[in-house]
Amino acid sequence: MGTAERRQREKEKRRNDIIDAAEKVFFSKGLDGATMEEVAEEAELSKGTLYLYFQRKDDLYGAIAGRAIKLLTARFEEAIARHVRGIERVGAIGDAYIGFYHQYPDYFNALLHHQGHRIEEFTSDNPLEALVKAIRSGIEDGSIKSELDPLKTAVILWGQTSGILQVAYMRCDALKEAYAINPEEIISYCLEMIHSMLKA
Amino acid sequence: MGTAERRQREKEKRRNDIIDAAEKVFFSKGLDGATMEEVAEEAELSKGTLYLYFQRKDDLYGAIAGRAIKLLTARFEEAIARHVRGIERVGAIGDAYIGFYHQYPDYFNALLHHQGHRIEEFTSDNPLEALVKAIRSGIEDGSIKSELDPLKTAVILWGQTSGILQVAYMRCDALKEAYAINPEEIISYCLEMIHSMLKA
DNA sequence: TAATTAAATGACCAATAGTCATATATTAGG
DNA sequence: CCTAATATATGACTATTGGTCATTTAATTA
Numbered sequence: 001m002g003t004a005e006r007r008q009r010e011k012e013k014r015r016n017d018i019i020d021a022a023e024k025v026f027f028s029k030g031l032d033g034a035t036m037e038e039v040a041e042e043a044e045l046s047k048g049t050l051y052l053y054f055q056r057k058d059d060l061y062g063a064i065a066g067r068a069i070k071l072l073t074a075r076f077e078e079a080i081a082r083h084v085r086g087i088e089r090v091g092a093i094g095d096a097y098i099g100f101y102h103q104y105p106d107y108f109n110a111l112l113h114h115q116g117h118r119i120e121e122f123t124s125d126n127p128l129e130a131l132v133k134a135i136r137s138g139i140e141d142g143s144i145k146s147e148l149d150p151l152k153t154a155v156i157l158w159g160q161t162s163g164i165l166q167v168a169y170m171r172c173d174a175l176k177e178a179y180a181i182n183p184e185e186i187i188s189y190c191l192e193m194i195h196s197m198l199k200a
Numbered sequence: 201m202g203t204a205e206r207r208q209r210e211k212e213k214r215r216n217d218i219i220d221a222a223e224k225v226f227f228s229k230g231l232d233g234a235t236m237e238e239v240a241e242e243a244e245l246s247k248g249t250l251y252l253y254f255q256r257k258d259d260l261y262g263a264i265a266g267r268a269i270k271l272l273t274a275r276f277e278e279a280i281a282r283h284v285r286g287i288e289r290v291g292a293i294g295d296a297y298i299g300f301y302h303q304y305p306d307y308f309n310a311l312l313h314h315q316g317h318r319i320e321e322f323t324s325d326n327p328l329e330a331l332v333k334a335i336r337s338g339i340e341d342g343s344i345k346s347e348l349d350p351l352k353t354a355v356i357l358w359g360q361t362s363g364i365l366q367v368a369y370m371r372c373d374a375l376k377e378a379y380a381i382n383p384e385e386i387i388s389y390c391l392e393m394i395h396s397m398l399k400a
Numbered sequence: 401t402a403a404t405t406a407a408a409t410g411a412c413c414a415a416t417a418g419t420c421a422t423a424t425a426t427t428a429g430g
Numbered sequence: 431c432c433t434a435a436t437a438t439a440t441g442a443c444t445a446t447t448g449g450t451c452a453t454t455t456a457a458t459t460a
Contacts, residue, residue: 003458007406014407035447046409048450057448116370149389151379155367156390163363167355170316179351189349190356197393203427207437214438235416246440251418 015053018043019067022060027106031061031113065114066122068107072100076130086138087199093131094161094191101165108165115162128158138198145200157194164190215253218243219267222260227306231261231313265314266322268307272300276330286338287399293334294361294391301365308365315362328358338398345400357394364390 021043025034036057040047054060079092101108119126131154138144168175168183175181221243225234236257240247254260279292301308319326331354338344368375368383375381 007457011407036449037447047448048410049408051449052407055449115366118371118374120374151381152386152389155375155381155386156364156393159364159367159386160360160390161363163361163366164356164359166315166363167359171318174318174320175355181351181355186352186355186359189352190359193356193397197397207426211438236418237416247417248419248441249439252438255418257417 014045015063018045018050018053019060019063023064023067023106026061026064031057061110062114062117062122064107065110065117068104068110069119069123069127070125071104071107072097072111073125073127073130075100076127076134080130080134080137084141085143086134086136086141087143087195089134090131090138090144090157090198091191091195093134094157094194097161098165098187098191101169105169112162112166128154131158135198142200144198148198153198160190160194214245215263218245218250218253219260219263223264223267223306226261226264231257261310262314262317262322264307265310265317268304268310269319269323269327270325271304271307272297272311273325273327273330275300276327276334280330280334280337284341285343286334286336286341287343287395289334290331290338290344290357290398291391291395293331294357294394297361298365298387298391301369305369312362312366328354331358335398343400344398348398353398360390360394 018039022034022039025038025042028034029038036047036050039060040050043050050060054063075096076093079096080089083089083092114122119128132150135144135148135150135153135157139146139148139150164187168186172183175183175186218239222234222239225238225242228234229238236247236250239260240250243250250260254263275296276293279296280289283289283292314322319328332350335344335348335350335353335357339346339348339350364387368386372383375383375386
């Protein structure tokens with residue numbers, strides 16, 4: 001009876017070890033620059049074994065994106081739990097997203113790579129729903145304008161913040177040089193804009 | 201005297217023919233799914249010839265991104281020329297960007313692929329500067345809030361709009377299904393938000 | 401313990417980006 | 431006009447890498 005469970009657990013552990021190895025290799029060399037041979041070596045397994053667990057290289061990257069989504073969702077839920085008023089919850093979620101980018105830029109890139117996919121392909125966690133929840137609570141407690149549609153607003157905030165992070169960081173060298181702008185200024189300017197847009 | 205010029209012209213034409221062929225193949229099969237052999241066949245040249253003009257496959261895609269930037273910049277400049285007041289210019293630029301996405305989604309994708317690069321690597325045209333120009337004119341004519349920083353605002357609008365287009369369209373199936381949202385609603389809701397954010 | 405099942409290996413394969421010796425086309429100079 | 435020099439294009443080839451699968455090894459079950 002216990003054998004099957006242990007083996008399942010071991011299989012899960014192996015799967016996670018492979019994903020860990022892939023994170024190391026993909027994050028240091030880029031998805032295109034990384035080879036499955038290198039991942040296999042990092043995992044101390046043969047390349048063929050990787051394909052027992054993941055059908056394609058991209059599926060392995062998808063598993064990494066799943067981790068990113070789980071982590072981001074947890075961060076959002078923490079942000080909500082730390083505040084009472086909706087406007088502050090949304091602000092804290094914005095901060096959490098930016099903190100996520102700073103701490104896990106490679107996870108952010110993995111999310112970008114997979115943004116044409118449904119989140120449910122990777123995990124049942126959903127950061128967008130956490131954001132909807134926070135906006136709703138703000139509308140209910142009166143801290144967020146009641147005329148806003150929570151869902152549309154959430155989608156827009158999500159899109160806007162992702163877009164800003166992309167611009168602020170992916171183009172930060174060019175922006176610094178041509179315009180003496182630094183990314184943090186763009187981020188905080190944008191957060192202020194969003195705040196004033198939402199506040200009742 | 202005339203021979204060198206004609207040859208230079210022919211060389212430019214060949215280069216453009218190759219880019220045309222690459223657009224066809226890359227846009228129909230995706231960058232990863234497309235092979236240089238297929239591009240060569242579409243261009244009616246040998247594969248080796250492609251490498252006389254472009255060092256790597258990605259450089260060929262970069263030339264496509266350059267076209268996208270030129271086109272978008274032209275659209276932005278037209279939007280400016282069509283209006284007098286800055287607030288309307290910015291609105292028309294927003295519409296132009298969205299129209300660009302609708303008409304040339306593949307160009308939009310090419311821009312996303314290259315957003316970690318400097319625009320100057322591809323072309324001297326710069327859509328961001330057109331946007332800065334429109335915002336400045338709005339601040340000068342009083343139709344846009346004077347407390348806004350034109351450059352930062354432009355960067356933010358650029359990032360937000362790109363982010364929204366990505367979310368609205370790349371996730372449109374999931375959003376429709378889970379939430380009965382359609383992309384156009386998200387886009388116009390967002391444009392309204394931006395408008396009220398800017399308007400003096 | 402032997403048979404069965406599960407997991408891992410590593411040699412192999414096909415595809416493709418990129419290379420470069422060779423072939424072909426064009427130009428310039430006598 | 432002809433030939434040598436220069437420019438351009440070709441296509442066979444190479445190295446690499448994602449993916450495959452027959453075989454080996456390990457674990458479990460009867």
